[in-house]
Amino acid sequence: KAGVTQTPRYLIKTRGQQVTLSCSPISGHRSVSWYQQTPGQGLQFLFEYFSETQRNKGNFPGRFSGRQFSNSRSEMNVSTLELGDSALYLCASRPEYQETQYFGPGTRLLVL
Amino acid sequence: GEDVEQSLFLSVREGDSSVINCTYTDSSSTYLYWYKQEPGAGLQLLTYIFSNMDMKQDQRLTVLLNKKDKHLSLRIADTQTGDSAIYFCAALSGASGGSYIPTFGRGTSLIVHP
Numbered sequence: 335k336a337g338v339t340q341t342p343r344y345l346i347k348t349r350g351q352q353v354t355l356s357c358s359p360i361s362g363h364r365s366v367s368w369y370q371q372t373p374g375q376g377l378q379f380l381f382e383y384f385s386e387t388q389r390n391k392g393n394f395p396g397r398f399s400g401r402q403f404s405n406s407r408s409e410m411n412v413s414t415l416e417l418g419d420s421a422l423y424l425c426a427s428r429p430e431y432q433e434t435q436y437f438g439p440g441t442r443l444l445v446l
Numbered sequence: 447g448e449d450v451e452q453s454l455f456l457s458v459r460e461g462d463s464s465v466i467n468c469t470y471t472d473s474s475s476t477y478l479y480w481y482k483q484e485p486g487a488g489l490q491l492l493t494y495i496f497s498n499m500d501m502k503q504d505q506r507l508t509v510l511l512n513k514k515d516k517h518l519s520l521r522i523a524d525t526q527t528g529d530s531a532i533y534f535c536a537a538l539s540g541a542s543g544g545s546y547i548p549t550f551g552r553g554t555s556l557i558v559h560p
Contacts, residue, residue, distance in 0.1 A: 338488075365546065377489075377534065377550040390545045424488055428546060433477045433538060435546070437488040 335361055338427050338438035346444045352413040355441045359406050359427030365389075366408040367435060368400060371422040380423075383408055412443075420445045448472040448539045452551035459559050464522040466554045468535030471516065477538040478511060479548065480520045484531045492520070492533075522556075530558045 339358045347353050359366050368380040379392040383402035400410040406427075412419055422442050428435040449471045458464045470478070476497050481489040495502045495509045495518075502509045508521040518537075522529055532553040539549070 340488075367546070376552045379547050382546060390547055392547075426489075433546070434479070434491060434494060435548075436491060437481075439486075439488045442486075 338425055338436055340425050340438040340441050342441060344442050347415050348446050349415055349417060351415050353415060354409055354411045355423055357408045357425030357438060360436060363427035363429050364406050365428040366402055367426045368410050369424040371424055415445045417445050448537055448549040450535055450537050450549050450551040452535050452554045455555050457557045458525050460527055462525055464525045464556055466520045466533050468518040468551055469516055470537040472539045473516060475537040475539050478518050479536040481534040482531045489534060525558050527558045527560060530556055
């Protein structure tokens with residue numbers, strides 16, 4: 335099976351812009367989670383989606399949003415970008431009834 | 447909430463064994479994981495252990511779990527330069543119910559010297 339894929343892999347934006355990141359889970363996986371990884375804060379949970387519904391949300395401002403489509407693909411959106419949003423954004427998918435998740439390669443976002 | 451702690455760096459010589467340690471705070475943690483992250487890449491699931499196990503071995507990897515002390519370790523036998531990476535410990539709290547939100551440590555950078 336193909337692994338989790340994320341697009342784009344690299345992105346440069348300027349402050350105030352918005353960005354949309356995409357994640358395609360492993361085939362058959364219905365749960366998709368998003369994480370932000372920075373050197374200062376480490377790996378922080380953003381949100382989890384399952385069957386197009388957001389099940390959990392981390393402690394991030396409302397500028398961070400996401401959605402999941404009927405084919406389990408997920409997008410996350412960050413509006414009004416700030417310099418501090420520069421990070422590696424990781425997506426992970428999980429099969430139903432299993433307690434292991436598999437990560438994609440990430441999207442590296444640089445905000446100038 | 448759950449807190450997961452790891453030392454930041456570990457340096458070993460090629461061919462030696464590496465032991466990476468992790469402590470967690472939530473005694474109801476059900477699953478404990480080890481992930482590996484190479485430069486520019488995502489996290490690769492190496493292995494995991496369920497809380498009712500003390501040890502799990504998978505080729506060169508041995509995971510030891512001490513539930514009493516809430517201590518998890520990952521031993522890599524015959525460490526190679528290709529093992530140089532950041533290793534993350536993660537714990538899934540049993541109190542999370544239907545949620546799946548593992549807590550990650552800050553990662554241990556393993557440096558393997560030839």
